[in-house]
Amino acid sequence: MATVMLEKEKEEKKLEKEGALSKRVPSLQLSDLSLQDLQAVCKDLHHKIDVVDDERYDIEAKVVKNNKELENLALKIFELKGKMKRPALKRVKISADAMLGALLGSKVKESVDFKANLKTVKKEEEKKEEVTDWRKNVEAMSGMEGRKKLFNAGQ
Numbered sequence: 715m716a717t718v719m720l721e722k723e724k725e726e727k728k729l730e731k732e733g734a735l736s737k738r739v740p741s742l743q744l745s746d747l748s749l750q751d752l753q754a755v756c757k758d759l760h761h762k763i764d765v766v767d768d769e770r771y772d773i774e775a776k777v778v779k780n781n782k783e784l785e786n787l788a789l790k791i792f793e794l795k796g797k798m799k800r801p802a803l804k805r806v807k808i809s810a811d812a813m814l815g816a817l818l819g820s821k822v823k824e825s826v827d828f829k830a831n832l833k834t835v836k837k838e839e840e841k842k843e844e845v846t847d848w849r850k851n852v853e854a855m856s857g858m859e860g861r862k863k864l865f866n867a868g869q
Contacts (some may be wrong), residue, residue: 762869
């Protein structure tokens with residue numbers, strides 16, 4: 715029963731297609747035409763083919779653009795629903811040798827000492843001023859004696 719219905723559908727579609735083509739494409743009368751008339755008919759057909767190809771290309775471009783836009787909107791909806799959750803990342807302590815082994819595989823067999831190749835820099839000791847109690851300094855500089863000391867220090 716189903717196969718019979720499929721056959722009928724195929725025949726109906728074929729008839730519809732032939733009817734649509736007969737309406738849109740007129741039949742060609744090529745008999746009894748001169749060479750110039752045939753060339754004119756060919757040029758006309760080429761022009762119609764170009765127009766149809768341009769329209770088809772424009773429609774395809776619109777379809778591709780709309781499909782991309784639909785995909786982007788679907789992704790936005792998916793993200794807004796919150797379905798995509800990042801897993802909590804765990805900190806992993808790994809030595810330099812283990813890291814090189816993981817990155818380079820079995821190529822590196824000996825351990826690498828990164829600190830051996832570093833430049834050594836000697837730090838100079840900075841002169842540190844003696845930290846004194848500021849209260850004693852204020853008491854010593856107060857009054858006429860303190861002003862006298864400042865005056866004498868300036869000379």
